[in-house]
Amino acid sequence: MRYKESFLSFLWIGLEPLFMFIILYVVFSNIREPREENFAIYLISGIIFYHLFTKGTMTGLTSIKNNQGILKSLAINKNIFPIIAVTTTALLLTVEVGIFFGIMPFVSFIPSWTLIMMPLVIILLLGLILGLSYLLSILYVKIPDIQPIWTILMYALLFVSPIFWSIDQANDILLTIQQINPLGQIIELSHKIVFNEIPDIEEWLKTALMVSAILVIGYIFFKKFEKTIVEEL
Amino acid sequence: MKENSIIVENLIKTFKAPKNFKNKSNLIYALNNISFSLEKGQILGIIGKNGSGKTTLLRTISGIYNATSGNITVNGKLAPVLQIGIGFRNEISCVENIIMYGLLLGLQKNEIKNKINSILEFADLKDFARMKLKYFSSGMRTRLAFATAMQIKSEIFLVDEILAVGDMDFKQKSFDEFMRLKKEGKTIIHTTHNLSAVERFSDKVLFLDKGKQIDIGEPKEIVTKYKKYILGE
Numbered sequence: 463m464r465y466k467e468s469f470l471s472f473l474w475i476g477l478e479p480l481f482m483f484i485i486l487y488v489v490f491s492n493i494r495e496p497r498e499e500n501f502a503i504y505l506i507s508g509i510i511f512y513h514l515f516t517k518g519t520m521t522g523l524t525s526i527k528n529n530q531g532i533l534k535s536l537a538i539n540k541n542i543f544p545i546i547a548v549t550t551t552a553l554l555l556t557v558e559v560g561i562f563f564g565i566m567p568f569v570s571f572i573p574s575w576t577l578i579m580m581p582l583v584i585i586l587l588l589g590l591i592l593g594l595s596y597l598l599s600i601l602y603v604k605i606p607d608i609q610p611i612w613t614i615l616m617y618a619l620l621f622v623s624p625i626f627w628s629i630d631q632a633n634d635i636l637l638t639i640q641q642i643n644p645l646g647q648i649i650e651l652s653h654k655i656v657f658n659e660i661p662d663i664e665e666w667l668k669t670a671l672m673v674s675a676i677l678v679i680g681y682i683f684f685k686k687f688e689k690t691i692v693e694e695l
Numbered sequence: 696m697k698e699n700s701i702i703v704e705n706l707i708k709t710f711k712a713p714k715n716f717k718n719k720s721n722l723i724y725a726l727n728n729i730s731f732s733l734e735k736g737q738i739l740g741i742i743g744k745n746g747s748g749k750t751t752l753l754r755t756i757s758g759i760y761n762a763t764s765g766n767i768t769v770n771g772k773l774a775p776v777l778q779i780g781i782g783f784r785n786e787i788s789c790v791e792n793i794i795m796y797g798l799l800l801g802l803q804k805n806e807i808k809n810k811i812n813s814i815l816e817f818a819d820l821k822d823f824a825r826m827k828l829k830y831f832s833s834g835m836r837t838r839l840a841f842a843t844a845m846q847i848k849s850e851i852f853l854v855d856e857i858l859a860v861g862d863m864d865f866k867q868k869s870f871d872e873f874m875r876l877k878k879e880g881k882t883i884i885h886t887t888h889n890l891s892a893v894e895r896f897s898d899k900v901l902f903l904d905k906g907k908q909i910d911i912g913e914p915k916e917i918v919t920k921y922k923k924y925i926l927g928e
Contacts, residue, residue: 529782531782531783532782532799533759534754534759534776534778535759535775535776535777535778535782536757536759536775536776536782536799536800537757537758537759537773537775538799689761690761692759692760693710693760
């Protein structure tokens with residue numbers, strides 16, 4: 463429905479991350495060290511996760527407020543709205559996976575067997591989006607300023623997550639932020655898997671713990687306010 | 696004696712007062728000690744000025760709002776609160792809205808598709824089936840909402856001011872539909888400012904003012920009382 467009003471309609475699902483990739487690729491492949499010929503793949507895998515995260519959490523954030531017409535008319539299980547945000551992300555994912563594999567022949571990249579672990583990373587991403595959607599959907603009704611704040615935070619996440627820089631290039635500040643940035647952890651896991659590396663069990667556990675904590679906190683918060691949130695719309 | 700369809704006992708609904716509306720308790724009594732019962736197949740009209748608690752009463756009966764205290768016993772399946780265009784999406788077409796609305800109301804997709812023609816016919820919108828809703832007038836939206844909601848297999852219908860808009864022809868069709876539902880033993884609660892309609896089509900009338908139940912009883916008697924009380928006639 464988001465793209466229903468535009469001329470190119472759902473093509474934008476794929477065009478958004480693709481244009482973001484082209485812009486960042488043109489800029490960073492010229493100003494940075496020619497790190498490796500796989501920079502394009504490194505960049506697109508990071509962008510896809512970042513793009514899904516931003517779309518998913520933004521859909522989650524507005525999910526209760528944008529559906530107030532329905533909520534004021536139907537005694538409906540409100541839980542479905544954050545879940546719809548995750549389902550939407552999963553649908554976007556199918557298109558973006560196509561872009562990921564579509565770029566490979568152009569940069570002569572041969573996918574590694576370790577890619578079979580990617581569904582685990584995707585589950586972590588969807589869990590993170592769901593947890594944040596629970597939290598943000600309620601907060602946005604109570605505090606409308608959350609939307610611009612979240613937009614700024616997502617903009618910051620683009621720079622502090624390992625999307626166009628790698629961990630071995632990061633300074634202490636970026637490394638410290640990376641330690642507490644669940645999206646950054648997820649993107650780093652995806653990079654390792656894409657480049658034929660098996661992440662350590664500690665890396666998996668740490669990311670899973672962060673995502674679980676956000677999911678539990680978000681769910682508890684949502685449950686606490688879901689009964690009365692319609693009265694505040 | 697017929698079986699009761701709805702029993703409301705000492706219903707109180709309060710809202711937290713907004714910052715600029717401070718009173719001693721910091722609470723607004725939207726409904727203050729409402730009690731009535733309705734038999735199956737009866738039509739209850741609710742009258743009162745804007746802000747008297749009519750919509751809050753419908754939303755509390757339907758479970759959209761939680762009662763602060765008191766009891767509501769509902770004997771049968773409740774249809775959603777029917778309001779003007781509520782839950783509709785401007786960016787999609789009339790038919791797409793029917794499908795979306797129908798799905799939300801619990802209908803199966805095939806069931807909705809089979810009913811699309813009869814909905815469009817009832818709403819007199821056959822020529823506008825593919826038009827986006829943003830081009831619809833409030834009367835067209837009302838007709839669409841009413842025609843779609845009437846397809847729901849429910850025992851109790853809650854109708855909020857839906858007949859305030861629309862031409863005479865549609866109003867007559869809607870009242871005829873009410874009568875058909877009544878004959879089938881369905882219960883209808885409707886709010887309105889149209890005093891002649893409420894007198895003509897209701898078995899009982901509930902008169903609310905500032906959240907308080909002023910009276911309930913025979914339509915003619917209550918409408919006369921309302922006119923004296925509110926209009927000073």
